[in-house]
Amino acid sequence: MTDNPFDALGGGFDMNALLQQAQQMQDQLQSAQAQLAEQTVEGSVAGGAVSVTVTGLGDLVGVRVRPGTVDGDSADDLADLGDMIVAAYRDAKSQAESLASGTLGPLAGGGLPGLG
Structure with a gap:
């Protein structure tokens, strides 16, 4: 019997690789959030009155x-x-959400690739 409880799942599930991948995703997410914090978008109404x-x-x-x-x-x-x-x-917030969606990409969906 091994120390890895996931060995019973078959396929040689590597918990260390999974944790490393999760850490990389967390680092990428933090980097993307820092990038978003530095970018700005503008929303306006009434022909730019506000x-x-x-x-x-x-x-x-x-x-x-x-x-x-x-x-x-x-x-x-x-x-x-x-x-x-x-x-x-609301106009600016909508633009910011679109920007965030494009910047975060697959990171915004959560979860890890290949884990359904």
Whole structure:
């Protein structure tokens, strides 16, 4: 009898190789996340009246309101501004998710190749 409980599965299952592969995937994931944290995308609404910038991880890092596009003298105008910021963020967040999906690729799916 061997010390490897997976020998009963047949095929010479190598636990050390599996752990090494998992460590490599973890390193790749951390590298991809660091790369995403440095990249930014911009979302905007109303022809650029409001623009927001988010990192590839979806963190909000900037908001710009084009001068002359919003009159902040009434509660309705300010509510509209809030709605535009939310919409611009959703646009940017969608772009960030697409960027992350492309950057993370198969790492985003989790699991290890060949393990169903």
